Amino acid sequence: MSTPQPPQEQDRQPGREAGMTPRPRADDASRRGSGRLEGRVAVITGGDSGIGRAVAVDFAREGADLTLLYLEEHEDADETRRLVRGHGADCALIPGDVGDEAHCGRAVAEVVERHGRIDVLVNNAAEQHVREDITDITAEQLERTFRTNVFGMFFMTKAALPHMGEGAAIVNTTSVTAYKGNPVLLDYSATKGAIVAFTRALSAGLASRGIRVNAVAPGPIWTPLIPATFDAESVAAFGQDVPLGRPGQPAEVAPAYTFPASEDVSYITGQVIHPNGGTVVIG
Secondary structure, three states, rough: OOOOOOOOOOOOOOOOHHHOOOOOOOOOOOOOOOOOOOOEEEEEOOOOHHHHHHHHHHHHOOOEEEEEEEOOOOHHHHHHHHHHHHOOOEEEEOOOOOOOOHHHHHHHHHHHHHHHEEEOEHHHHHHHHOOOOOOHHHHHHHHHHHHHHHHHHHHHHHHHHHHHOOOEEEEEEOOOOOHHOOOOOOOHHHHHHHHHHHHHHHHHHHHHHEEEEEEEEEOEEEOOOOOOOHHHHHHHHOOOOOOOOOOOOHHOOOOHHHHHOOHOOOOOOEEOOOOOOOOOOOO
């Protein structure tokens, strides 16, 4: 269960988990690994904190070796690596901007040099900015949001695919906003809709190669992006409008990524999983 969060704000994107009260829960002590990702090489963008951190911990519990890409939140990334190593997994950190295609290419080359291949790619990095009206969204913000959320996904996938073989998996982070929208996150919602379409199209294109592509569409999850986006009053009320009446914890979302990343689900591709606190959506 989540602990109610007090009013709080952060003044920079994508936020710092170390500055949150209460801290998000990334690890579920009740979960036991079963080797579902044993020996798999996984790359997670936005892996320093929030959902990315929880996915990294869950993957490590299941036996994967990790490379985590993140922007420049070094303290958070170091803590995530500590948690991952606590489960006996290898973990490398690569800082930089996934909106830069050259950086994505260098990061993938580093992973391949270290491990020889990529078995799982989790495209999770994202940013969002509150604007009350479309006229408040500058061309610079629009491009920046799409560059991080969509271009980065293209760049990472394009770079990784030559090193992914049959049985590999790609998991993309979309959002409940792709389905219900958010009037103050217009450009962010648009990117998340694009990710749903990207997932479906890519899954069809890679099916003949035996590479599965699925997505996860989280609802209100307590991550650094929340206090870095909304004002203190909105943060205090965050997540109370879903049927479960609370925001989710990253640890509650992580299994939704482990499931499509594993070879147990060899007949599922082009689909979206919805850990959103009970909001009913179509698709």
